[in-house]
Each structure stands twice: as C-alpha cells, then as structure tokens.
Amino acid sequence: MTYLRNLSIKLKTSISTSVYILIVLVGSILFTVNNFTERLIQDRIQSLEENVKNLSESYKEKIIVNNLEKVDELVNFIKSIKSVKEVFVLNKDGTVIGSSDLTFLGKNEVSFPTKNFEKFEYNLSVEKEPVGKVVVLYDLADLKAEVLSDIKKVIYPLSFIVGFIILASFLGTFLISTVLVNPLVNLQKSIVNLFVAGFENLKKSIDFKPATKSNLKCIKGLTENCWLSQKGGVDTLFYLGDKAVKECSKCDVFAKLSGDEIEKLSYSFYVMVASLNDYIQKLEEAYRERETLSCMAAMGEMSAKIAHEIKNALYSISNAANYIKNNSNDKIIREFGKIIKEESYRLNDMTVSFLNFSKLIEPKFTYEDINKVVENSVSLLIYDCEDYGIKMELELDKNIPPTLIDANLMKQVLVNLVLNSIEAINEKKHQNGLIKITTKYLQDRKKIIITVEDNGIGIKEEDRSKIFKPFFTTKPKGTGLGLPMVYKIIFLHGGTVNVESVYGNYTKFTIEIPVERSV
Structure with missing residues (x-):
C-alpha cells in the first residue's frame, strides 16, 4: 500500500484507467459472447432437428411400406449430420426397421441408450394417423465445441485489439492525464453503448467526427477516400471491416490524421467495432447460406418426385385426348380432345420448367x-x-x-x-x-x-x-x-x-x- 501511495498521479491515473477499461471490455465481451454462444447453440440444435424432420418426411412413404434399403439410406443421411451419434427408425408397430446400431434391428419397445446424449424424436403421420417414428441421439457437447470454435475465430483477433487499446490508454494517460480524462470517459460510454446497442446496431455506438475538413485519398487503394477524412466515414469503415485492422495501422495517412494517443485509441476502438461487425456478418452469412442450401435440397428432392408423377399423368391424358380426337366423329368431342391435348402440352412444359427450377444448381465457376x-x-x-x-x-x-x-x-x-x-x-x-x-x-x-x-x-x-x-x-x-x-x-x-x-x-x-x- 505504501508503494502505491508513493506513485505519481500520472501512474495512478494510467493504471486505474487501464484496469477499468480492461474490466469493462473483458466483462462486456465475455457477457456478450456468452449470450451469443447460447443463441448459436440453440440455432444449431434447431437446424439439426429441422434437417431430421425434412429428411424423415421425404422418406415417409418408404417407412410406411417397410422399404428397408431406403430406410437404411435415410439412417445414413441422418447419421452424416454433425453431432448425430445414433439413429433409429420405427414403423407404426414400434418395431425398429432401421438403425445405425444393427443390434436393435427387429426389436420392439426398445429403450434407447441415451448415455450422455440428447434425444430427439419425430413422429411420422398421415392425416393424423401415426405411421412411424424417427429417434435421433446427438451429442450436445459436440455442438457446443463447434460453436465455441467459431466464437474463438472472432475472439482471437479481438484480443490483439483489446491489448492495443489497453496499452494505448496507459501510455496516453501517463503523458497527458489531465487532458485525457474527458476523452476516456467518452470512450467508456462508447464501449457501454456498443453492448447496449447490441450486434444489430453497432454503428450507433460510434460518435465519429472527421479528422479533417478536406477529403484525402486512400493511399492503400481500399476506398476512394480515407475514412478518417470523410463526413460519412463510419459507413466506409464498416465497409472495410477486418481490412481496416490489417491496413490502417500501417497507413501513413491514418497515422497523420489520427492525432495523439487518445485519439488513436478512439479510432482503434472504431476499427475494432468495424472488425467485430465484419466477423459477425460473415458468421451469419455462412449460417444463412447453409440453411438456404439445406432447404433448397429438401425442396428439390420433394419437388422432383411430384413433378415426375405429374409428367406421367399428363402423358397418359395427352395420349387419351389424342385418341378421342382422332377416333370420334362428334365435332364437339374432337374439339374438346384438341383442347385437352394442348393444355396437357402446356402443363407438361410448366412441369419441366418447375423440375428444372427445383434442381439444386451447382455452378462451375x-x-x-x-x-x-x-x-x-x-x-x-x-x-x-x-x-x-x-x-x-x-x-x-x-x-x-x-x-x-x-x-x-x-x-x-x-x-x-x-x-x-x-x-x-x-x-x-x-x-x-x-x-x-x-x-x-x-x-x-x-x-x-x-x-x-x-x-x-x-x-x-x-x-x-x-x-x-x-x-x-x-x-x-x-x-x-x-x-x-x-x-x-x-x-x-x-x-x-x-x-x-x-x-x-x-x-x-x-x-x-x-x-x-x-x-
């Protein structure tokens, strides 16, 4: 305690301010990451269950008729989903007709070995009449590990930025402690605003003012003008995203415009927010794209089956209409036969178009x-x-x-x-x-x-x-x-x-x- 009392006010201010910012940053980040992690885990669980439902519905007819080959195919598809450990398919009598564990095949009234796994059951029905059930055991720990791996990809780059902020705040406060009090308070408010605003409104946490009245060219060629010199610089910064972390710190224009240590600290915070926004958008985009492709695949498979059946029916209708048209002496019947044939062709063209649209396209870039x-x-x-x-x-x-x-x-x-x-x-x-x-x-x-x-x-x-x-x-x-x-x-x-x-x-x-x- 005596040693701390003998420290200069500059060191005391520097140490206390740096520790305070560190606590706010780390605490806020940990709190936010924890909430974000729980949300991601729930989304992953929901995605897994939706995939199981879609696959089960697409194989419902095969389960009803006890097509064991297709049931085994369904089991393999579901088993290939990440975190899924065991799959059981039961018919309407409760007999296991498909399983990733062959020892359960043919058994009735089975007690599934959940161990440390979570269980998801999906009941299949036709007009509210039970026709079977699909039981999936998945490892929640695997799901959490996957989410934590994604979160770490965001946290690790941010740790360097947080370290830079703490170091800059310590040095700046030590050099000009009296001048830095108000800016540090404003920065602390921005940090709080960042987490109050939430991930959807990160721009609102930035109170940005251009460092100069004239626009200066971006010497890195990333944008037309340097974001520090623009009136709408926040939009440009958020467009740069993670590139700002890598390029702005090495830029002479950034070094010139960012001013003294506390201003550099503020701008570094803005860069951190833009980088965080960039990482979040990439994670959400990847998640949306995966969900979209999964949905398109399920729809494509179902649509192809429906379209194929319609084409077969239209072929029969067209042939029947052609027979009526060519073998009837009644003028009205021949005319109706012609109309039926033309409409059959039109519906066939529409079915072919629908079939092509429903296919999952794989571009060759x-x-x-x-x-x-x-x-x-x-x-x-x-x-x-x-x-x-x-x-x-x-x-x-x-x-x-x-x-x-x-x-x-x-x-x-x-x-x-x-x-x-x-x-x-x-x-x-x-x-x-x-x-x-x-x-x-x-x-x-x-x-x-x-x-x-x-x-x-x-x-x-x-x-x-x-x-x-x-x-x-x-x-x-x-x-x-x-x-x-x-x-x-x-x-x-x-x-x-x-x-x-x-x-x-x-x-x-x-x-x-x-x-x-x-x-």
Whole structure:
C-alpha cells in the first residue's frame, strides 16, 4: 500500500484507467459472447432437428411400406449430420426397421441408450394417423465445441485489439492525464453503448467526427477516400471491416490524421467495432447460406418426385385426348380432345420448367470476361429485336477484370431478362423500342454492376414485390419461373438483383456480383 501511495498521479491515473477499461471490455465481451454462444447453440440444435424432420418426411412413404434399403439410406443421411451419434427408425408397430446400431434391428419397445446424449424424436403421420417414428441421439457437447470454435475465430483477433487499446490508454494517460480524462470517459460510454446497442446496431455506438475538413485519398487503394477524412466515414469503415485492422495501422495517412494517443485509441476502438461487425456478418452469412442450401435440397428432392408423377399423368391424358380426337366423329368431342391435348402440352412444359427450377444448381465457376458473356447473350436475341424493330444498346466498361462466374448460368440470366424486355416493349406496342445493357466496375468495392433497362410497359407497383416469387406471372402463357431462376442464379454467385420500374414507362433490373467469390 505504501508503494502505491508513493506513485505519481500520472501512474495512478494510467493504471486505474487501464484496469477499468480492461474490466469493462473483458466483462462486456465475455457477457456478450456468452449470450451469443447460447443463441448459436440453440440455432444449431434447431437446424439439426429441422434437417431430421425434412429428411424423415421425404422418406415417409418408404417407412410406411417397410422399404428397408431406403430406410437404411435415410439412417445414413441422418447419421452424416454433425453431432448425430445414433439413429433409429420405427414403423407404426414400434418395431425398429432401421438403425445405425444393427443390434436393435427387429426389436420392439426398445429403450434407447441415451448415455450422455440428447434425444430427439419425430413422429411420422398421415392425416393424423401415426405411421412411424424417427429417434435421433446427438451429442450436445459436440455442438457446443463447434460453436465455441467459431466464437474463438472472432475472439482471437479481438484480443490483439483489446491489448492495443489497453496499452494505448496507459501510455496516453501517463503523458497527458489531465487532458485525457474527458476523452476516456467518452470512450467508456462508447464501449457501454456498443453492448447496449447490441450486434444489430453497432454503428450507433460510434460518435465519429472527421479528422479533417478536406477529403484525402486512400493511399492503400481500399476506398476512394480515407475514412478518417470523410463526413460519412463510419459507413466506409464498416465497409472495410477486418481490412481496416490489417491496413490502417500501417497507413501513413491514418497515422497523420489520427492525432495523439487518445485519439488513436478512439479510432482503434472504431476499427475494432468495424472488425467485430465484419466477423459477425460473415458468421451469419455462412449460417444463412447453409440453411438456404439445406432447404433448397429438401425442396428439390420433394419437388422432383411430384413433378415426375405429374409428367406421367399428363402423358397418359395427352395420349387419351389424342385418341378421342382422332377416333370420334362428334365435332364437339374432337374439339374438346384438341383442347385437352394442348393444355396437357402446356402443363407438361410448366412441369419441366418447375423440375428444372427445383434442381439444386451447382455452378462451375471460372474466370470469364463479363463483357464477352453479355455480347454472346445479346447475339442470341439480336434477330428477335430486329424483327420487332427494337434497338439494342450496349455500354460496357472496358476496365472490368476477369470475373469468377458460371458463364452458362449468367448467359441464362441475361437472355431471360432481355426476353422479358422484348415482351414488355411488344405489350406496350412501342414504335421506338429500346433495350440498354450496361456493365460497370466498382473498383473500391470489388463489385460488378450489370443493368438491363427497357422502355416497355413496366411493372405495376403492387406486382413489384412478387416478381421473384415462383409461379407469379402477369403473362397469359408464362410459367412464373423465369425471374425466380434469375434470382436463384445470382444468389449462387453471391450477388443481388433489384428492380426499378414505373408502369407504362420503363423497367430497369440491376445485378450486383463480386469479382471474386469468397469460399
């Protein structure tokens, strides 16, 4: 105690302030990470149970008819899910007809060995009549270990930033303790605001003011201007995310603009928040993508079976209608036979389109010249445009680098959009029809923008939110699967597609895709 009393006020202030910030930071991070971990664990459990439900429903018919080969296939599928240890499939009599542990096969009224595992049971039924049950034993410890592994990937980089903040606060307070009191209080409030605002509103925790009134170029080439010199610098910083941690600390402009130690501390805190936001977004994006692909796979399998059965039925109907048409002397019967046959063909085309849409597409990514893909796509439809007197304009950015895409799928997107434009112009009966396609490279964001614009009939405001939903169409003979397929392909490229339209005036589709897709 005597030693502490003899320390200078600068050291006392430095030590006490640094310890206080450390406690607030570590305590807040631990508290937040704990809550975030519990939420992730619950999400993983829910995801596992949903996967089991979807797989079980897709094999329900096989369980009802005791198709042991397919039941064994179901067991293997479920067993391949992470953390699943044992799988048991029971028929409606309670007899085990499928199991990852062969010793249970054929047994009735089984007591499953839960050990240290969690048990999930899913009852199968048809019109509320029980037809079987799937029992899954999974290891909660494995799930927790997987979540903790993901959390550590965020925590480890943050530990270096926290260490930097503590060191900077100690040195800064020691040098100019009286000047640093108020800024440290403000910083402490920002830290508290960070966790009060929550992960969804990280920007609100930053009270940012530009370090200079004039915009300065980013010498690293990451953005057009340095975020410290911009009025909306927080948006630029959050766009940089984890890159700011790696690059800004080595940047001469950052060193010049960030001022003294306490200002560097504040800006380092902002960088930490942006980095944290970046890591959280990547985790959530990976989780959403996995869930989307899992759902698409389940839907695809079910849809393929339904579409196949419909095609078989339509084939029989079409043949029957053809027989009636060719073998009846009654004019009305022949006419109805013709109508049935035509409608069968139309439904068959729609079924084929639906079958193609429901398939899980696996893009074959290669580096391509996006402008050449646009030109090749347009060349397929140039004569259609000439037949209808429609002018085609291309504005292609020659600075676009080779882009990682599936050229065939991207061609499908462009052809679909141009065909829609041709139909929209014809519907409007426009004498000076125009379709304009542009490409643009956003170097600072490493993104490519593709727009397809026409002066056709446009899209009604009430229909705009529905056009990417399957089977929605305003065309008499449309299937409603063209634009949903466009959306699906662009999603698989890690991009977005948006529409802007004024009914009776124009429509503009804007596609944004990354130059390189992160794995």
